Amino acid sequence: MLTCVIRYHIDPTKKVQFEQYARNWGEAIPRCGADLIGYYAPCEGSTTLAYGIYNIESLADYEAYRRRLANDPLGKENYEFAQREKFLLREDRTFLTLASAPHAEKT
DSSP: OEEEEEEOOOOGGGGGHHHHHHHHHHHHHHTTTEEEEEEOOSSSOOOSEEEEEEEESOHHHHHHHHHHHSHHHHHHHHHHHHHHHHHEEEEEOOOOOOOOTTTTTOO
């Protein structure tokens, strides 16, 4: 299992647009085959950092998922929305594997 963490640098004056973008992915991502953990918008501290996090079985599954997402009607619309509104200044993806179980027993 891989966890994809997307770090976004957003225009702080367009947080509302990012939140709409996140809600749209909330529908499209699970439909296209990834296990969405969630999208996170700035609240305190930084006004420019936001995150999207989801799980996918493998890099091969990720490639298939990205093709489905690119062909999904809401996925296409969301890509176009981001291009038109220009609220995403930068987007970085990192793939992680679980290194320890959550809430591991203390020894």
